[in-house]
Amino acid sequence: MEAFRDAILQMIKASKEELAVFLDLCHLKTFSKNEIALQPGTIPQEVLFIKSGLIRVIITDRDGNEHTIHFAMENQFITDYSSFILQQPALYSMQALETTEVVVLPRKAIEWGYKNLHEGEKMGRLVAEFYFIYQDNRIKNIYSRSPKERYEAITEVFPNIHQRVPQHMIASYLGITPVHLSRLKKSER
Amino acid sequence: MEAFRDAILQMIKASKEELAVFLDLCHLKTFSKNEIALQPGTIPQEVLFIKSGLIRVIITDRDGNEHTIHFAMENQFITDYSSFILQQPALYSMQALETTEVVVLPRKAIEWGYKNLHEGEKMGRLVAEFYFIYQDNRIKNIYSRSPKERYEAITEVFPNIHQRVPQHMIASYLGITPVHLSRLKKSER
């Protein structure tokens, strides 16, 4: 749980005691490769903190096509956060692309934290702000850069992604077809 | 300041006293039609709460093309929130499309609120969560729906927009050209 504790202490000050109680409300879990970490349609009851591995976030459109929305990697929190906050059925689905070890933060633990950690609400604010900024960046990129430019810049957001994720999933993340991405790479040379 | 007070009380409980102090740190301001409400490149020092009117949020790409990212309307908070949080130069620019009355929340007021309102941090969390959910919805839409579908659904997010905003700005928001939007409308009939 070391990296997880550090991630919290990077955001807020917390005494050993209160932190110990909080950590005690969480537990570890391991997803095997290709395992589904969140089933769409279910109401998310937990946030995951990734210790190792990689989770792909997917949305399925009306025609049944899957679109890759996000890759969650080491030291990131991940869930269908909107659905978690609103306690509504998830639209996203999440799939472990590698064997993935996570810390599970059940909703009860998080609510306990908001109320009982001295800076619990602040931690919630900082997490929400952090992921807001991430989303905002994506929107900036989508509006102001071409798929090709976004491809060239992708390692800024996801280092190692080319070693860890098949190219057609990257294409899906960029919002283009695998065939077209292959073409863009060719034209670049 | 009534609507503003209500917006706060909808999120958190606050005593009359602390709320009065907080409101006192804020002030009113009016932007005339077409006035720039935020200059890109400057570091945002305030959040605006719109009492009446409409502000368009714009990003300018490397080639100088403007892209409409958002329309902020009555009872919404608006600023370049990412840049505000990080205290970095704004990438967005904001333009009043109508005469627009706002409550100005200076950064000092917000920081005072986080520290001194009983539920100040919670308010910050709820605001960040609210705008996270908004961004997340946009991303879901962009990935899983065509421009045409998004056009047809736009009044869910921005009621009255057709009466208040020229069509070419809506096209820009949808990420397509005005000519193409015109074409889509035609094919719909």
Added chain:
DNA sequence: AGGGGGCGTTAACAAATGTTTAGACTCGCT
């Protein structure tokens, strides 16, 4: 009242992106 700028539509053409199909390659599994 008149003029001019902004706006929406249309058409013709250009460029970008998707679709389908095929082939070659890798790599894990038996």
Added chain:
DNA sequence: AGCGAGTCTAAACATTTGTTAACGCCCCCT
């Protein structure tokens, strides 16, 4: 060692979207 599934590239063709230019309309400003 060899099979098979998954993956990437490639080419040909289809569709979507952008670009440019022209026209008519409206309405805001003086």
